[in-house]
Amino acid sequence: MPRKLPSSPALLDRYDKAILRLLQRDNRTAQRVIAESVALSTAAVQRRIAAMEAAGVIAANVALVNPEAVSATITSIVEVLLHDESAARVDAAKALFRATPEVQQCYYVTGGSSFVLVIVAPDMRRYERLTRLLFAENPCVKSYRSLIALDRVKTGGTITIPD
Structure with a gap:
């Protein structure tokens, strides 16, 4: 079950923010690589990403086309x-x-x-x-x-x- 986020996006913790920074650079980054970078398990990263998607913090995963x-x-x-x-x-x-x-x-x-x-x-x-x-x-x-x-x-x- 996805982790429940606080009601305010300003209350995202340091792990959520670190994950968001990495995803903004390249949203195809493997969750294993993200997990290593932010010192969490792959499962924890997966739960956090799912929670941020469900809460609307991550609005979309798109390709920027020239x-x-x-x-x-x-x-x-x-x-x-x-x-x-x-x-x-x-x-x-x-x-x-x-x-x-x-x-x-x-x-x-x-x-x-x-x-x-x-x-x-x-x-x-x-x-x-x-x-x-x-x-x-x-x-x-x-x-x-x-x-x-x-x-x-x-x-x-x-x-x-x-x-």
Whole structure:
């Protein structure tokens, strides 16, 4: 049976944190290797990983794909301003952005915008179609501003885990 985690992720112990650091570097690291590195048994590491997955601490195990390797050459950061921040408009926008595969990341933000999105598309023609669907023809959207990335200087998904 998986070990029960504390109700707060901030209460992860030093072993959990060490395991997370190793998994963030390479989630294919053998549990035997992790166990040796953190001075636990392989079974204990397996139980801890299962518990962190069940608790949502480990949200997914994914492969980070180089966009150019699959012909996704346009990366755009888009600021979106809704007409208003009513729950219905925000929820509708969230649902649409979640359902669009080209939207790689989406953040509901404070400040001068309602949302900031990272969109990856194969070419400018597809990107234009996306902007029409998501923004220009969307009655919830007041305005949007696209920033086309010239270079992907740093990308990733690792989180700094304090000791």
